[in-house]
Amino acid sequence: MKERLEQLKQEALNKVENAESVQNLKDVRVEYLGKKGPITEVLRGMGKLSKEERPVIGQLANDVRESIAEAIETKQSRLEDAAMEKQLEEESIDVTLPGRPVQIGGPHLLTSIVEEIEDLFIGMGFEIKEGPEVETDYYNFEALNLPKGHPARDMQDSFYITEELLMRTHTSPVQARTMGARNGGEPVKMICPGKVYRRDTDDATHSHQFTQIEGLLVDKNVRMSDLKGVLNAFAKQMFGAEREIRLRPSFFPFTEPSVEMDISCKVCGGEGCSVCKGTGWIEILGGGMVHPNVLEMAGYDPKEYSGFAFGMGPERIAMLKYGVDDIRHFYTNDIRFLEQYHKA
Amino acid sequence: MxxxxxxxxxxxxxxxxxxxxxxxxxxxxxxxxxxxxxxAEDIEGVVVGYVQSCEQHPNADKLNLCQVDVGQETLQIVCGAPNVAEGQKVAVATPGAVLPGNFKIKKTKLRGEESNGMICSLQELGVDEKDVPKEFADGIFVFPEEVEVGSNAISLLNLDDxxxxxxxxxxxxxxxxxxxxxxxxxxxxDGSYELAEEKVKTSNEEATDYISVVVEDTKANPYYGAFVIKDIQVGPSPLWMRNRLTAAGIRPINNVVDITNYVLMEYGQPLHAFDYDRFGSNSIVTRRAKDGEVMETLDGQERTLSSDHLVITNGDKAHAIAGVMGGAESEVQDDTTTIILEAAYFHPSVVREASKHHGLRSESSTRFEKGVDPNRVERAGYRACELLERYAGGTVLHGVVTHDELDRSEKTVTVHTSTINDRLGTEITNEQMADIFRRLQFSYEQNGETFLVSIPTRRGDITIFEDMLEEVARIYGYDNLPYTLPAGASQAGGLTMEQQLKREVKAYFEGAGLHETITYSLTHKEKATMLVSPEVEKQAESPVGLAMPMSEDHGYLRLSMLPELLESLSYNVARKQENLFYYEVGTVFISEEEQVTKQPEEVLRASGALTGEWVAHPWQQEKKSVDFFVAKGILEGLSKQLNLPFTFEKAKLEDMHPGRTATVSVNGQTVGFIGQVHPKLQKQLGLKETFVFDINLEVLFNEYQKEEAFQAIPRHPSVSRDIALVVDEDVTAGAIEATVAAAGDPLVKEVRVFDLYQGEHLEEGKKSLAFRLLYLDPLRTLKDEEVEEAHNRILESVKEEHNAELRG
CATH class of the missing domain: 3.30.56.10 (Phenylalanyl-tRNA Synthetase; Chain B, domain 1)
Structure with a gap:
């Protein structure tokens, strides 16, 4: 009996080994492990065996069954894997075909620059203030030490709507409004970005509408060295730590002393080239200590309070930083321009 | 300058x-x-030559054959200039010379005659056409006799400056x-300079015997000085003076005019010379012009004057607009022998008024407009006399006839060293302060750290402490200021809620696939009233216009961003860029007044304009042009982003497709619209199907409520049921949805259309709409009977309200 079982085992294992499909394996299972199979047959004849032999043969028969079952299982999973492999091979694709495009938009370059500057100054504790684009003559000029008939008004030829209303020529009126709202008692630390308008014929370097960002800090004991420190911090973050800044005297009716700030030329590193017209420096913004008349008109005592203000043009910064060669690009909205500056 | x-x-x-x-x-x-x-550009090899002889070229009518002595040799030169003549001293470019424009001079033959160089005009030497004296404008330049033959013509002409x-x-x-x-x-x-003293030899005759001066408006004209110079011989001014005027950008004319211009450049004081014999009287009266008074100015123009302008008269007729331009009648001419030289102080505003009114901005008027140095007015007159004596043969009469109420006093400003340091953040010492004032040539009285500084009248810009602060800072050097950071109480910087929302909305649109654009706020009148959202239209009386626009295209403030956005689309389409998905966030300007008297309301809105292929993935057969629902989906996303339900209602709006337009409202308020641009307008703009939206962001931001409390995640599963309903064609999905939501409340949490069908197997005029309903009770698992009951209720309601049948 023992021999018979061993023989059956060998037979079955051979058939498993040679099986070529899952169906072959099923047949093997039915043939050898089924109720009518030879092993069951062997077990049925156990009655003829002695008491001692019975458990030995029983055990052996079970072992044989298990061995066959296990072999079937192993073989089956091998066959299944092979089948899947084959199927996956058939599912193969050309990975170089283009993917389904995702429609991606993005911010306008000026917005990116304005927000970058905003965030930089927010980091230094400034708040963002906004104001109307149609301004009164008072806030646009008079409150900024530019009384009617002042020759410096010519520097900012304006679009008037009525004698008292005009398109603001700078964002400075937001400063005057903010200071005025504080009743001369509290410090002001603000940035005001926005659109401004001047009577200029649109060409490569002029635009009747453009963007400005101005900053203002009014407090007790504000020094000109503070202006220098803040602008230095700004310039290094905005343009790179390796850039130098230089302040030189200038004139604005709303500041005294007034400054113009240059940064060292990126192209030549200060040696002088065509970009910086041979000077090694590029003019980037204007500013100064708030004129006492401006403080006074806003209700601050210029003996007690002092402050600084500065202003810059994001278009100019964009033109310098990215080499944009025509200011009209910012307002034409050519898709080929817009798409160039969609950074995350 | x-x-x-x-x-x-x-x-x-x-x-x-x-x-x-x-x-x-x-x-x-x-x-x-x-x-x-x-x-001028680098020029070499140009010398002074003497024209020994000048004969006509044997083979050419318009050319001359010149023998020119250039020092070491005599050159034969063919010259075509009409004014070349024997005995002239001229600028000769010798062979090997290089003239501006890389023009190389070589030995050559012209019509068979040797030509060994070129006799030059000033233009050929690089002098700007406008600076060339008229006498030499059409020919060669001729030196005065005294120059030496063979000397360097370039430095004589100051072209190496x-x-x-x-x-x-x-x-x-x-x-x-x-x-x-x-x-x-x-x-x-830190050098030294002082304006040299004027030296005039005057005759025994008194100027007062020739002329008198009366000033009527002393505020406008606090000083008027008249000098009289006789024996004038009008002719060219010396070469050095002409050179300097040319360098300053002023064209030399004749000695008298050149001298007044020279002193103008040297002293900053404009002067004017009248021909005494043509002045018409011996009395100068300065007064306000009469309204409508007419005079002819030097440039030959008739000028109509008004009482805003100051004129210089002979007691009767105006001979000059003060500080702006002289009159033609008393202009200095070649035969002039006696002149009245005016040195005056005119008030800046009266000159500005006149120069602006007549459009005459000159070297003179700009200086008067900014205020000349009161202590240099009379001195400038003397300086001109000195030069007229020397270079125009003039005899200066004794004395200057004046009307004089001019304030020549120096203002003072008190400066404390400690205040300077407090404001600058520096540690400047008293000694350094004193040194700075010395360099500026400001006199001062010092008392410890207090300086009483006298400001020279030439520096009229300095009047207050802060002006001195700048003077000290700039001489000390802006470079030498330390870098510090503000020491005051710090505040937390940041964005307001609106500013944050604005950034979020922009980020949303960009994530949704739109490009941000910025268009002009000032637009054409027609465009200012186009595609205006109904609620804006209701509020705005008319668009706000500029008083004096520069062009019609930018004359009015926009009530909608859409017209300029569409313009941007057209621009791109014309350049073969056809898939454009644009948005802009900006303000529109609403005035409720017909005649604007106060600032218009500036309202923040978001507009979008979309055209072209939204999905372009052809190899997998996925292609989709923009349509109404692409645009609507973007707004619905915004609604979700802000957690504000938007309601869309079909509407007919001007310039919009009548069947594909809707208004958008939030909490019962109309906030904007969406739809397809009217095909007529599309065609006009060269656009294919284009969809737009325009929405008031301020209302959205006001309605926005930040959700603070945590919403529990439902633990129990929802149950979904689908229903397909057959309804009349004109029943809207929105209407059915609203009915379903109302009837299903509170268990139905979501109703979503998933199919729309019309055609075969359906009666004419009918359509089938299929909805997926989501039932949920967050606190427990729903029983089948409950869902069944609600479902039946819904079916009854839609049948009742919309005659909807369950599709079999």
Whole structure:
């Protein structure tokens, strides 16, 4: 009996080994492990065996069954894997075909620059203030030490709507409004970005509408060295730590002393080239200590309070930083321009 | 202001510095040097030649054959200039010379005759056409007799000079003169300069015997000085003076005019010369012009005057508009022998008024408009007399006839060293302060750390402490200020809720696939009223217009961003860029007044314009052009982003497709619209199907409520059921949805259309709409019967309200 079982085992294992499909394996299972199979047959004849032999043969028969079952299982999973492999091979694709495009938009370059500057100054504790684009003559000029008939008004030829209303020529009126709202008692630390308008014929370097960002800090004991420190911090973050800044005297009716700030030329590193017209420096913004008349008109005592203000043009910064060669690009909205500056 | 380096060098020694270094120093101390340029390109080999003979070319009518002595040799030169003549001293470009424009001079033959060089015109030597004296405009330049043959013509003509261009800010009119520049440079380089004293030999005759002066408006004209100079011989001015005027950008004319211009450039004081014999009287009366008074100015124009203008008269007729331009009648001419020389102080505003009114901005008017130095007015007159004596043969009569109420006193400003340091953040000592005032040539009285500084009248821009603060800072050097950070109480910087929401909305649109654009706020009148959202239209009386627009295209403030956005689309489509998905966030300007008297309301809105292929993935058969629902989906996303339900209602709006347009409202308020641009307008703009939206962001931001409390995640599963309903064609999905939601409340959490069908197997005029309903009770699992009951209720309601049948 023992021999018979061993023989059956060998037979079955051979058939498993040679099986070529899952169906072959099923047949093997039915043939050898089924109720009518030879092993069951062997077990049925156990009655003829002695008491001692019975458990030995029983055990052996079970072992044989298990061995066959296990072999079937192993073989089956091998066959299944092979089948899947084959199927996956058939599912193969050309990975170089283009993917389904995702429609991606993005911010306008000026917005990116304005927000970058905003965030930089927010980091230094400034708040963002906004104001109307149609301004009164008072806030646009008079409150900024530019009384009617002042020759410096010519520097900012304006679009008037009525004698008292005009398109603001700078964002400075937001400063005057903010200071005025504080009743001369509290410090002001603000940035005001926005659109401004001047009577200029649109060409490569002029635009009747453009963007400005101005900053203002009014407090007790504000020094000109503070202006220098803040602008230095700004310039290094905005343009790179390796850039130098230089302040030189200038004139604005709303500041005294007034400054113009240059940064060292990126192209030549200060040696002088065509970009910086041979000077090694590029003019980037204007500013100064708030004129006492401006403080006074806003209700601050210029003996007690002092402050600084500065202003810059994001278009100019964009033109310098990215080499944009025509200011009209910012307002034409050519898709080929817009798409160039969609950074995350 | 154009500054000749050679001229400046005569006043103050700057030779220690290279021109670039000097420019840098001047810029850093206060006046921006815009450029340093040579007068002419590098030229060599041009010498003074003497025309020994000049005969007609044997083979050419218009050419001359000249023998020219250039020092070492005599050259035969063929010259075509009409004014060449024997005995002239001329500029000769010898063979090997290179003229501007890389023009090389070579020995050559012209019509068979040898020509060994070229006799030059000023233009050929690089002088600007406008600076060339009229007599030499159409021919060669002729030197005065005294120049030496063979000497360097380039330096004689000052063409080797460098011109420093100063960009003057309006406050620094003191530097509108060579003297002023010299004072500034002296302070900058710590050099020394003082305006030299005038030396005039006067005759025994008294000027008062020739002329009297009456001033009617002393406020407008606090000083008027008249000098009388006889025996004038009008002719060319000396070469050096002509050179300097040319360098300053002024065309030389004749000695009398050149001298007044020269003193203008030297002192910054405009002067005017009248022909005494043509003046018509011996009495000068300055007065306000009469309204409608007419005079002819030097340029031959008839000018109509008004009482805003000041005129110089002979007691009857106006002979000059004060500070602006002289009259034609008493203009100095070749036969003039006696002149009245005017040196006056006219008030800036009266000159500005006249120059603006007549559109006559001149070297004179700009200086008067900014205020001339009261202490230099009369001195300038004497300086001109000195030069007229020397270079125009003039005899200066004794005395100057004046009307004089001019304030020439110096203002004072008190400065404390400690206050200066507090404001600058510096540690400047009293000694350094004193040194700065010395360099500026400001006199002062010192008492410890207090300085009482007298401001020279040439520096009319300095009136208050802060002006002195700037003077000290700039001479001390902006470079030497330390870097500090503000010490005051710090505040937390940040964005307001609106500013944050604005950034979020923009980020949303960009994530949704739109490009941000920025268009002009000022637009054409027609566009200002186009595609205006109904609620804006209701509020706005008419678009706000500029008083004096520069062009019709930018004359009115927009009530909608859409017209300019569509313009941007057209621009791109015309350049074959056809898939455009644009949005803009900006303000529109709403005035409720017909005649604007107060600031319009500025409302923040978001507009979008979409055209072209939204999905372009052809190889997998996925292609989709923009349609209404692409645009609507973007707005629905915004609604989700802000957690504000938007309601869309079909509407008919001007310039919009009548069947594909809807208004958008939030909490019962109309906030904007969405739809397809009317095909007629599309065609006009060269656009294919284009969809737009325009929505008021301010209302959205006001309605927005930040969700603070945590919403529990439902633990129990939802149950979904689908229903397909057959309804009449004109029943809207929105209407059914609303009915379903109302009838299903509170268990139905979501109703979503998933199929729309019309056609075969359906009755004519009917359509089938299928909805997926989501039932949920967050607190427990729903029982089948409950869902069933609600479902039946819904079916009854839609049947009742919309005659909807369950599709079999």
């Amino acid at each position: 154009l500054v000749s380096l050679n001229w400046l060098q005569e006043y103050i020694d700057v030779s220690y510095y290279s021109p670039e270094e000097l420019a840098e120093i001047i810029t850093k101390t206060g006046i921006e040097v815009e450029s340093v340029e040579p007068v 460098l011109i420093i261009e100063l960009g003057l800010t309006p406050n620094r009119s003191d530097a509108l003169s060579m003297a002023g520049v010299a004072y500034e440079v002296a302070a900058a380089i």
